Amino acid sequence: GAVVSQHPSWVICKSGTSVKIECRSLDFQATTMFWYRQFPKQSLMLMATSNEGSKATYEQGVEKDKFLINHASLTLSTLTVTSAHPEDSSFYICSADDFVSEKLFFGSGTQLSVL
Amino acid sequence: GQQLNQSPQSMFIQEGEDVSMNCTSSSIFNTWLWYKQEPGEGPVLLIALYKAGELTSNGRLTAQFGITRKDSFLNISASIPSDVGIYFCAGQLRNAGNMLTFGGGTRLMVKP
Numbered sequence: 001g002a003v004v005s006q007h008p009s010w011v012i013c014k015s016g017t018s019v020k021i022e023c024r025s026l027d028f029q030a031t032t033m034f035w036y037r038q039f040p041k042q043s044l045m046l047m048a049t050s051n052e053g054s055k056a057t058y059e060q061g062v063e064k065d066k067f068l069i070n071h072a073s074l075t076l077s078t079l080t081v082t083s084a085h086p087e088d089s090s091f092y093i094c095s096a097d098d099f100v101s102e103k104l105f106f107g108s109g110t111q112l113s114v115l
Numbered sequence: 116g117q118q119l120n121q122s123p124q125s126m127f128i129q130e131g132e133d134v135s136m137n138c139t140s141s142s143i144f145n146t147w148l149w150y151k152q153e154p155g156e157g158p159v160l161l162i163a164l165y166k167a168g169e170l171t172s173n174g175r176l177t178a179q180f181g182i183t184r185k186d187s188f189l190n191i192s193a194s195i196p197s198d199v200g201i202y203f204c205a206g207q208l209r210n211a212g213n214m215l216t217f218g219g220g221t222r223l224m225v226k227p
Contacts, residue, residue, distance in 0.1 A: 043203060043217045093157045097213050104213060106157035
């Protein structure tokens with residue numbers, strides 16, 4: 001079945017540094033990818049919708065300058081957490097929309113810990 | 116925005132028991148999806164429902180798309196320890212770019 005690779009699985013960084021998370025669709029093309037954030041024991045909250053070749057659409061309350069999203073190709077979207085702070089520590093998950101099967105597939109998530 | 120109410124929030128059951136959880140929405144969806152998430156992993160799709168009234172099974176799992184298109188339930192029969200995890204419902208609207216709206220999740224714990 002379709003696979004979405006998300007990397008890294010976990011990252012620990014110092015406050016003030018930037019962290020890049022990659023989301024790749026391995027065997028299908030994804031014109032649309034979604035980025036979610038999940039706090040412990042809570043549901044997934046959509047952060048932004050990433051469309052290939054255009055600017056991402058951010059949900060209300062999500063700072064676009066802090067969470068930079070790039071979707072430069074049909075198989076890759078990246079989320080960069082800029083100037084990370086401890087409150088950015090969370091589990092980040094991407095999903096990719098396979099327009100052929102019309103199904104969404106999820107990455108395995110990235111646990112970010114900012115010290 | 117749309118809200119999905121998922122209940123119960125958590126369940127602690129004995130192995131072999133049947134489990135039922137449901138989601139309700141204030142507005143309609145085209146598609147209802149049920150996912151399972153294990154610690155440190157992304158959600159994995161269990162069942163997808165595309166038509167109002169649809170009843171679909173996947174092994175010991177059965178889910179239904181409510182006739183009003185505003186609700187769905189998931190049943191797990193004869194639970195086993197590996198059913199432990201968090202189950203999420205999600206609603207999807209085709210004219211919203213396939214964006215998912217998630218329920219709050221049901222944490223299932225199974226006692227052997």
